[in-house]
Amino acid sequence: MRGLSDKTIRRMIWVLLALAIYFLGSAFYIPAKAMLAQHMLQSAWQSSLAAQSVNKPWPWADTHPVARLRVPQHDVDQVVLSGEQGNSLAFAPGMHTASDPADQQGLVVISAHRDTHFRFLQYVVPGDVIELETMNSQTIRYRVRETQVVNIQYANLHVAGNHRWLGLVTCYPFNTVTAEPSLRYLVLAEEVRECPNLQQGCFV
Numbered sequence: 001m002r003g004l005s006d007k008t009i010r011r012m013i014w015v016l017l018a019l020a021i022y023f024l025g026s027a028f029y030i031p032a033k034a035m036l037a038q039h040m041l042q043s044a045w046q047s048s049l050a051a052q053s054v055n056k057p058w059p060w061a062d063t064h065p066v067a068r069l070r071v072p073q074h075d076v077d078q079v080v081l082s083g084e085q086g087n088s089l090a091f092a093p094g095m096h097t098a099s100d101p102a103d104q105q106g107l108v109v110i111s112a113h114r115d116t117h118f119r120f121l122q123y124v125v126p127g128d129v130i131e132l133e134t135m136n137s138q139t140i141r142y143r144v145r146e147t148q149v150v151n152i153q154y155a156n157l158h159v160a161g162n163h164r165w166l167g168l169v170t171c172y173p174f175n176t177v178t179a180e181p182s183l184r185y186l187v188l189a190e191e192v193r194e195c196p197n198l199q200q201g202c203f204v
Contacts, residue, residue: 043057066095073124143192149186
């Protein structure tokens with residue numbers, strides 16, 4: 001760096017150091033916020049179950065907990081918020097407003113970001129068990145049937161049978177800076193019902 005004074009060089013070093021700290025902090029900000037929010041949401045969820053009424057996680061929130069998602073094989077325990085808008089997904093998985101876990105049949109759809117709450121979906125395989133606790137304290141157990149990459153411009157998802165299905169959706173691919181706008185990663189799971197005289201649940 002010929003021609004530059006020691007003072008100028010020191011200033012450049014401090015500027016570069018400040019930029020490095022900024023970008024490093026930005027990389028950890030979103031995951032840290034998602035993790036902290038889940039602690040607050042867990043408290044709000046427990047209060048909602050106890051009161052059997054909607055309990056917002058913080059006073060200014062425009063959404064509220066509607067379910068609790070657990071995937072034991074992957075050490076996942078997350079509160080799910082109402083709606084799939086950005087202000088919900090910034091803090092937790094969001095349930096599509098047309099979904100109703102209390103229905104005895106049909107599809108419940110939950111979405112989340114691929115780099116925070118649904119990062120684990122890339123490791124889910126058929127046979128894994130997913131549990132969804134509802135506002136009435138019922139726990140519905142699902143078993144993963146398939147995982148697939150779908151194009152939302154052409155995808156038309158149908159589920160068969162007269163019982164419950166669960167779809168977990170996130171952007172794709174996982175390990176890139178930006179995801180493909182039209183691609184989604186889908187985990188499709190079918191309800192497991194208890195069968196008479198069997199120790200484990202079965203599909204009916």
